Amino acid sequence: MFRKFRQILISPHFLILIVPVLFLIIGIATIPDYGINWDSFVHFSRGQSYLNFFLTGKKNYNDFPPLVYSNCNSGNLGLLLPSCPGGGFRRSYYQNDYYNYEFWVVNDSGHPPVNDILAALSNYLFYQKLGILGDNVSHHLFILFTSFLLIIGIAYFVCQELGTFPAIVSSIVLASYPLFFSESHFNIKDPPEASFFGLAIMFFYLGVVKNKWKFILISSIAAGLALGTKLNIIFAAVIVVPWIVFYLINKFSPNFSITKVAQFLNDRRMLLLSFVVYLPISLGIVYIFWPYLWQDPARNTFNILGYYTQIGIGTPAEMSKYILYGWNIYPAYWISVTTTLPVLVLSVVGILSFWLFARLRKMEFYLFAILWLFVSIVRVSWPNADIYGGVRQIMEYVPALAILSGVGTYTLLRFRFRKVSLALIVVGLFFSIFEMVKIHPNENIYFNQLVGGLKGAQLKNIPYWGNTYGSVYLQGVKWINENSEIEAKIALPLGVMSNISRTMFRSDLHYSKPNWSGPNREGEYGIEMYFEWPMKYWYSFQYYDKYLEPVYVYSVDGVPILKVWKNDMEHTKSIFKEEISYLPKFTSIDKNILGSALNIDLGKNVFITKLVVHHAKNGCQNGSLGYIALSSDKKVWQQQIDPITSPQVAPNVDEKIIGWNDTNFVYLFAGKNTRYIMLDPQIENSCLLKNFEVNVYGLKTLP
Template identity: 25%
Template sequence: MSAMQTNLVKLISKITVYKNVVLKNPLLKTVLIIFLIATIGISTVGHYGISWDEPLYIKHVLWNYESIRKKQPLQTNPSNLKYYGVVLDVAAESLFQLKHGLSSHIQVNAERVFFKHLLTFLFSLFAYVSVAGIVGILCGSNYAWIGPLVLALLPRFWGHSFFNPKDIPFATLFALSTWLSAYIVSQYSKLHRVIKFGFNRICITTILFGILVGLLTSARIGGFVFLAFVPFTYILLKLEERQITRYTFKNIAIGWILIVIPWAIVTTVCHPASWSNPVRWFFENVKYNSQHAWGGTVLFDGQFIPGHQLPWFYLPRWITMTVPEMLQILFLLGLGLSLYKYSKFSVLQKSCFILVFLQVFSLPLYAILKGSTLYDGVRQFLFILPGIAAIAASSIGWLYQHLFNSKIIRLFFVALIFSLFLQVSSDMAKIHPYEYIYFNRLSGGLTGAVGRYETDYWGLSIREAMEWINKNSQAGTQVLVAGPVESARVFAKSDSPVIGILNPKGKIEIPNIPKPYYYLAVPKWELQEAFPECQDAYKVVKQGVPLTIVKLCN
């Protein structure tokens, strides 16, 4: 045997050894999948435009800083920013300034936006870790790696992971809280004595969990529901096992105190607007969010409907249209299998399933029954998607484990799942970097949504339109924007004045300026119908569907 052949045999042997090590190590498989997701995300983070709200959250840091420095109430426009936490925005801005130099002048520019997008995506990786943890509990650690893969194939979650500075952190922390609270409940369920205050494992973990719930609440006030989720799950398990003892309610009270105190401290610290009167601010915040008065209209089923008058099935329909069909089927199978297997679950598995069930169904059901004001499709409910991914991924593991004993059938099942994953990946690639406008094939896809449902409602495609204007316009040509004007300004040439013409009520106010100028409009509120006398110069198009359009007015 030649030296080359010998080396080739050694190389193949090493590859085989490494392959076996990876396949037999559940943690390593999961880490590799999350690393792959991170690599893809980091390599594409610079492709995304700016969402409508992002400039507000960048400026929010400065507004809070000025409020603290001057010891004055927070003055913002819109005024509801006083109800939003700043911890993640401050973290992003602090890291940016550590890299680029300290300054009290915070300007919305492309470099700052890129940095914020990168950190938002990196933070979202905790959601993938959490889903892997949940699947590991429900289905076994060998199948944990499927969880993050399924979550990455939820286009609405993936798309928002780069530019949504509020809903993605909330969804990530919600998933993390669901996963870790299962261990908290399981830990308490095994106690047969009263908890002793002190420097012990159960007290420390409970306090740390309270800090986590505080951070969740700082992302959105709705995070405080875990103050109820945890004791509810604990009591439910105790009732099921008929193990209600004299210690049960004492431990609930002690555990609740250990969670609430750090939760209250962290929530208050993360909301500077609350510092003057935290209790009053908290109840005002809950009232504001439960009775949110948004005066806009929503394109739903081909009609413009006020956000507070939408039919009860608005949210369910959006979920069925925007979650890939095969993941919906796997989710429903997973629910059925969970209920079938529930009696054989361990305490940890039972607590995990109950908490995931609450994550997916409780708040959406409350919003539907209450008739809450809704808009932007599933954006406000992105936090349910990690739970859907976890149940869907678990169903894959359970089906592979128990229902298919034949090796041939298992191979066929794996090939089927892989082909379905490949189909969703292909659909996502075709609309990149606008994955957040994904509609599944059964609903008619993106082409079927035109004129019936919102597509690029956050105006991400403004970036691509503005970059076209930069290449094709003469110096000094003005650009009128009906949409998020800051999104255009960030990417505009320095010699191209950008003028916002959309008033707070969503109506166009045409300025008296000389022609020529460009008109740039997002696909929302029929804004693209304005300036009919101007010719279409450019359209951002995905799958034959126009997003932002550019008109040249001579």
């Protein structure tokens, strides 16, 4: 019996399960270390509404008791749900009375909802019914579980082709890949998409190679789940079609004959039938689980495709320095500097292993992995393709990279110095895991030594360095929960309220966008992510960052990635405590192509804080464009980011805080040094320039 048990322990099938199981255990234990991402509210509320309809047939939550914030459901950031006296009905924060089935079935589009529904099902089981896990944690458990399935799939896939040790290496690389490990805890879209995508094409490969029609059916289900999450899976065709052509050429050469083809097809009759039902199964899954499509399938499908066209085309301005002959090298560059060096080396060796796999007649497997990696990257590097926020949108590249790391391992172990290679691989994997552990739970902002870590990425101003996808808000929430006074006010200078679940805060705290009080300094706490993104230059953020001393800074490797401010006089920097009025030396209305512009000369350089223009509201036009620009010499102008057609702060704050109304234009500056101000409404007969009166304010004490 002992011998049999020992054989089980050393069997390949048992050994390659170790890493996935460890990933699942560690993953569950560390879920509370991560926050939610800024898309979570939309996805979770949609998933809850559709699931409630599927389970009960009801289109709203009218029969649910209202959600009451208390110490039982608010401010508890641990893994397990605390026991509360009375127990009773547990309503999810995301079962929102406004965003119910009746809303989504009309206003849906964008990404499909299958992942949302499955996350809601996890919440239904582990939070609403069993009361084991918290509201957010139970949603996130679904994400972690799909990632676990992918790691198992990769381990078995590589083991089939290359053996046990390369399979273990591939599974370790995938499980410990910084972006994948981190976002498997809270990113509702990309890890599930990568998992379903990977499982779909791996089962397709195995079904074809092993002539297993059941694998093709499993692939079609996985493809349906992938398509029901994001449309990335359509690019799988660019992987499998060239690969299957290569596979067939190999099968029928060098002695091609009609008899050989006929026998090949006859042996695969069930396989061919499974191909016939592949698309109906995949598309059927999406249709069944997306009620939005039921109303008008053709029109709503075009709406969805329009959404993807909108977000998938057009290279962002911040990517301009990465454009080479029209191609965007940012995705490839980002991957090369955010992958740990040992994994990068193994992957490169794997990519360069063409000669070995050609000699060993394993080109089908090699080509499959190469196509998987390069198609994932090239599709967003194509001229005029769009990508932003790093490379999480193409997370399906990570399992391909993990497979190629296994390929690299397989290649190195065939060299003469096998033991040295083995030792270096093991040490390299330990180094990679250590790199991840030391910045936990912020693995998704990892940068390697090629750019000097996160600090180097900041100094090089790599677009979106430090972008945690919203997870880091949790660290600020923890600080506020522990340190803020009773019934304190909380505001976000940039993000929308759904960026942080209300139930993450203590029940007594007042969390609302209009709490932002700016220069009125009403004592609210401001909390915001701190990384390189265009919105950080908006006034609502610049005010907090320039005017106030933060009360809490959360840093990784010495680089701030989140700040908390208290907006009161005590925490205002001394030079920003007093402002005075500066009388313009000269104002003029100058004609231009689109109309007229107001030019203001202050006579000297001033650190301005506010421009006020009193103007008419009748017999004139209010435009939808326009801008403000500043200059110190009237030669070089800097256009301001905030638009002039709407207040720079939250709704319900504009007139109360800054005085904006239909006869009063107010534009705020966070202490900008300038002499000349240009206000260009870019419209004829603008109300802003009719019967105008100008007031300019600036700092009394110059920095």
